[in-house]
Amino acid sequence: MEELRPDLVLLDLYLPDLFGLDVIPRLRTAGHDCDVMVISAAREADAVRGAVRHGVVDYLLKPFDFEDLRGRLERYAVQRGRLLGAVVRGQADVDRVLAGGAAGPVPPVLPKGMSTETAGLVERTLRETDGTLSATECAGLTGVSRVSARRYLEYFHTVGRADVSLRYGATGRPERRYRFLG
Template sequence: MIDVLIVDDDFRVARIHRGFVERLEDFRVVATASTGEEAIAAVEQLRPDLVLLDLYLPDMFGLDVVARLHTAGHDCDVLVISAARESDNVRRAVRYGAVNYLLKPFSFEELRGRLEQYAARRSTLSKSMVCDQGDIDRALTSSSPITGSSALPRGLSPETAGLVEEILRKQAGTLSAAECAHQIGISRVSARRYLEHFAAVGRAAVTLRYGNTGRPERRYRWTVRSGS
């Protein structure tokens, strides 16, 4: 059983998220907190395995909560659930070791997919010794929304791939590599590598937009249903 602490300053949102988590048999909610100080105290007392952490808290920024937990020696995992779309916040969350970053609002299926990936990663790392390099690769990539046939080729980061996927999933229409790069804060060439990977494994569709001159622009659209 994986113990979960939910941190959100809106009690109605926290109640919804608690209901989502409690629908999963391998997870249980041990407490909710509405401020950063409450969250830190709850981690100290209850030692949860996973914290679902909002970033906009009334007394401190959510990632400052993570920093304080690290300083205090707590090793609980953190899954950020927030409306914060700033690329600086996403990069900082990755640097702080967040297992995932889920944008609000989200569906039960979207949260379930990420929690199941987390549980799989946790199960792999619970062994006293990994069997082979494949175990390590699966553990390092399962915190990303990418699953199954979309295992990443060499040189692509699971964290960045997760950010590209999030942007594609939320996009109402199509997205170019330049637009994706601008939203995340990476180069256009890098963004195109991730987008082309998703297209190659069947998770994104590519269309061409023709202008008056030059090569047609490649545009991408996520094709996998939510939660997949």
């Protein structure tokens, strides 16, 4: 812990020399401000309640599929980015940040060819925009191509995290405008 200073610790509860939840207060006492995700076969309600009381960010029961772990790690990365980039102007901002960390179903894995990092970047840009944003504007703000920006924006619309409206001009196709839903 001293050497690596991890952001996230994957912690089993059945350790050879002590119960895993007893590790968390030791980490805090030693000054480690890391997040903890429990990965354990411990199915007892007291273990789950204890994990929640100790502030674990997630609890995954063994055995599990790699895709389940991957989805949880990706959700954690997005939430951590949301917390690090949070600007709190009022209660709605606090509620939005806390709701992102609420327990619930693991979001679907991103489609092939999409990265968590780019999704986080596009999401942050969309969230921080007052009003709506076009794919071209998003590309200019993020540095990704217009095609990539459009693909990520459409993904957020498909999963219910963005709303789309059309702006009609004098000629050509209407412009698709995206608004973050949270």
